[in-house]
Amino acid sequence: MTTSFVTTTDGLRLAVHEFGRPDAPTIVAVHGFPDSHHVWDGIAAELGDRFRVIAYDVRGAGESDKPRGRKAYHQDQLTADLLAVLDAVSPSEPVHLLAHDWGSMQSWDAVSTPDLAPRFASFTSISGPSLAYASRWLRGRGHLGASVRQVLTSTYMAVFQLPVLPELAARAGVIRRGAEKVGGYDPHRGLAETSNGVNIYRANVLRQLFSDEPRRTLVPTLVLVPREDAFSSPPVASNAPVGWVDDLTVREVDGGHWVVVRDPATIAAEVAAFVEAHLPVAGKRKARR
Template identity: 50%
Template sequence: MTTPTRHVLSTDGVSLAVYETGDPERPTVIAVHGYPDDHTVWDGLVGLLADDFHVVTYDVRGAGGSEAPKRREGYRIPQLVDDLAAVIDATSPGQDVHLIGHDWGSVQSWGAVVDPRLEPRLLSFTSISGPSLDYAGAWLRGIRRHPGAALRQLAESSYIGFFQLPALPEAAIRAGLLDRLIARTSGTAARSEDDAVNGLELYRANFLNRMTRPDPRATVVPVQVIAPSRDPYISTRLACEAPEPYVPDLRAQVVEGRHWVVAEQPELVADLFRGFVADVTR
């Protein structure tokens, strides 16, 4: 098990396990993992970037070596943004950072991209398989413009409704059903049951409110969206089209791959990330 470089306290006292690789004097990139992963999903990418970047990963609250909040409110996106702010302050004081997120790590990072406190500190954001819930909600409300795509996305997201139920999702995870589902769409290893159960609160604390009453906001942060063509959870149309009205500097990259492209094809992700960073910092 990897030993954290440091533990960082968030605004509500939850301790976050943080891992740093590479020279702190080099540009910092912070990578935020999704559900039901921990920081190790980035191991391949970290190895590819560490010669040129100060790479920071952390276990989000409720996962890996980080503490879990005692209440559901502790998983709301504004609190997750506070977590990211604390990690940035601790690992890159006084220096702006590049941000990359996958799945729920990307979903919560969109909250940082439009946050007035953090937006000026973000040099770029690379979003992989994790849309802004506000942008997604607004895109789905425009169903008349893309009825087929919207209905397909709703079908692909049907598992989220199951996650809202009491007790049954936890029982399914304990029975190994989540691992079997992931195994059909990814070659990655089994996840921690406790982390998966904790992470259900991400869906319960955020989805219904954000999707039924979206509040999409614009950002000046340059954004690259990497959309795997064989992602069974997030359609390429949602990933690429939903941010368009709100992100003036948007680059959308549809790639051949599956949902866990960050673990399965880290070389591809590293190349796209390097090219994007070179472009926005030129």
């Protein structure tokens, strides 16, 4: 693994970690909260013999800079951060985007922006539905049961809107223990809990839930749905993007919210198959060498 740093449009430094083969097709992985790039370690190890895997620490996490206040975590800035990474690691070729949890929720903005869509050859979303798509689907008819279940599992998002309390909970280890008990996180993997990350929710959740008409995406998209996910309701994850993604594949997998850590081999196999199906001929030769 090699580590470099990218400067964002507002002057912060993001830590960018590279695994695998430098000459192979590029996968860029975006982690969620409360993780760091280490959530991808197992998957990067599985994919490294066929692909170049880039995993960066999002602002507020890992080795990247940690600004305070919600304004620094607004969706527009998160998208700009992703583009800064793309400009550094693959300025002229589209990448295959892989994202989990809030990393996925924030990535929907980039893949559904018409001017940015050509930067992505494919998108794999795990446990992180678009809030705009989810909001529209949950408000539809016949979804009462799924709506109630998702509201109950998303209570923590409402709590994160409160001042001070979430930061105190993070420092006291409450978020870590909840992730282990409810979400199935492996405590031995070193959860990268940080109080800064709650500002992602403060800056974006309400704004995106009540946004204007969601944008469609032309980027080929694979949605992996863990059957036992305690935070992202499988019916919502499976159905919310339908009608908004022109080239959509939905696959259920066994496991909970952190299946990316618990079963990296299964997730890596799904990702590799989808990426290889969306490579140009030259890229397919590189991936199989």
